[in-house]
Amino acid sequence: MNWDDESAYAPSPAADRLVDTVADGEDQAVEAALRPKDLGEFVGQERVREQLDLVLKAARARGATADHVLLSGAPGLGKTTLSMIIAAEMGAPIRITSGPAIQHAGDLAAILSSLTEGEVLFLDEIHRMSRPAEEMLYMAMEDFRVDVIVGKGPGATAIPLELPPFTLVGATTRAGLLPPPLRDRFGFTGHMEFYAPAELQRVVHRSARLLDVAIEAEGAAEIAGRSRGTPRIANRLLRRVRDYAQVKADGVITREIAAQALQVYEVDARGLDRLDRAVLTALLKLFGGGPVGLSTLAVAVGEERETVEEVAEPFLVREGLLARTPRGRVATPAAWAHLGLVPPGQGAPGAGQGGLFAE
Numbered sequence: 001m002n003w004d005d006e007s008a009y010a011p012s013p014a015a016d017r018l019v020d021t022v023a024d025g026e027d028q029a030v031e032a033a034l035r036p037k038d039l040g041e042f043v044g045q046e047r048v049r050e051q052l053d054l055v056l057k058a059a060r061a062r063g064a065t066a067d068h069v070l071l072s073g074a075p076g077l078g079k080t081t082l083s084m085i086i087a088a089e090m091g092a093p094i095r096i097t098s099g100p101a102i103q104h105a106g107d108l109a110a111i112l113s114s115l116t117e118g119e120v121l122f123l124d125e126i127h128r129m130s131r132p133a134e135e136m137l138y139m140a141m142e143d144f145r146v147d148v149i150v151g152k153g154p155g156a157t158a159i160p161l162e163l164p165p166f167t168l169v170g171a172t173t174r175a176g177l178l179p180p181p182l183r184d185r186f187g188f189t190g191h192m193e194f195y196a197p198a199e200l201q202r203v204v205h206r207s208a209r210l211l212d213v214a215i216e217a218e219g220a221a222e223i224a225g226r227s228r229g230t231p232r233i234a235n236r237l238l239r240r241v242r243d244y245a246q247v248k249a250d251g252v253i254t255r256e257i258a259a260q261a262l263q264v265y266e267v268d269a270r271g272l273d274r275l276d277r278a279v280l281t282a283l284l285k286l287f288g289g290g291p292v293g294l295s296t297l298a299v300a301v302g303e304e305r306e307t308v309e310e311v312a313e314p315f316l317v318r319e320g321l322l323a324r325t326p327r328g329r330v331a332t333p334a335a336w337a338h339l340g341l342v343p344p345g346q347g348a349p350g351a352g353q354g355g356l357f358a359e
């Protein structure tokens with residue numbers, strides 16, 4: 001994706017998917033209530049948690065401001081939550097902004113110059129900051145100083161401005177997009193992984209308790225298994241299943257209720273939704289499992305090329321259901337199994353075609 005392109009900021013055509021990783025309005029309204037408040041409450045991410053715990057404890061023992069922290073990982077894995085925990089653990093206030101909101105170096109200078117000593121500055125999508133702002137940030141991170149340019153042209157002068165020590169917490173979906181000079185200025189880098197089902201089950205239990213929802217262990221496991229390794233999706237599915245349990249049952253989320261509810265919302269046992277299944281079904285049924293070109297596949301499902309490539313495929317690839325090869329998209333044996341279809345030539349005699357088109 002070209003980050004300088006205005007269209008990159010437009011909502012994704014699949015933005016209202018229940019399994020979308022980006023927060024919608026409803027998510028934002030409830031997420032504040034569901035965020036863990038300290039490292040002890042933060043589920044999973046053992047390595048990052050343990051290392052961060054050491055960094056923060058050491059800073060506290062020295063009476064110093066914590067080193068700058070870079071958090072990388074997919075949306076909805078808890079980067080914002082961790083930044084708030086860092087501030088809370090350091091007993092410091094937090095300021096939250098994002099790369100796209102800082103288009104001019106002056107925007108950044110205004111924020112930096114108003115920070116108080118020890119404050120945490122959370123910069124989400126740090127890879128989308130403008131180049132001049134990025135260059136100003138280098139100096140601010142290293143020397144706690146910025147040069148504010150006053151005037152224009154030959155008469156312009158740089159006025160140095162001292163900053164109080166602060167902790168920058170940068171978040172990015174792709175650490176590889178950051179220029180090395182910026183990456184190198186972080187004292188600690190934590191890579192957030194997708195969550196294991198057992199961890200998501202704990203997230204669901206915790207959220208259910210906070211939302212005052214009755215849930216059985218197997219109900220939480222059912223939701224966790226369909227949440228694509230992402231707490232934000234787990235919390236969203238939990239809210240939809242809660243609605244279903246209230247309307248169709250006695251309000252208690254059991255395994256059956258969770259499965260029935262998510263069938264209504266078309267999120268299958270592995271977390272694939274209608275779009276994912278449409279792509280996979282076309283690949284298997286129309287193209288015999290591939291290889292097929294991306295454009296052809298997109299036409300077959302009636303979606304834009306970009307939607308298939310950027311919205312549907314990453315999860316299918318991660319799940320080992322689809323492979324991107326130089327000759328085109330190819331389904332894996334797991335894809336056939338997941339949709340209950342038999343690859344051509346592998347069925348019982350006479351079952352090939354029937355299996356291919358079986359539901």
Ligand SMILES: Nc1ncnc2c1ncn2[C@@H]1O[C@H](COP(=O)(O)OP(=O)(O)OP(=O)(O)O)[C@@H](O)[C@H]1O
Nearest residue numbers: 031034035042043075076077078079080081231232
């Ligand atoms: N480890 C965790 N334990 C419990 N809940 C979590 C955890 N990580 C995330 N959550 C929950 O998931 C939701 C999304 O988390 P958060 O906003 O921190 O993600 P993010 O990585 O910052 O996403 P984005 O990149 O879109 O800003 C929050 O409501 C939070 O409560």
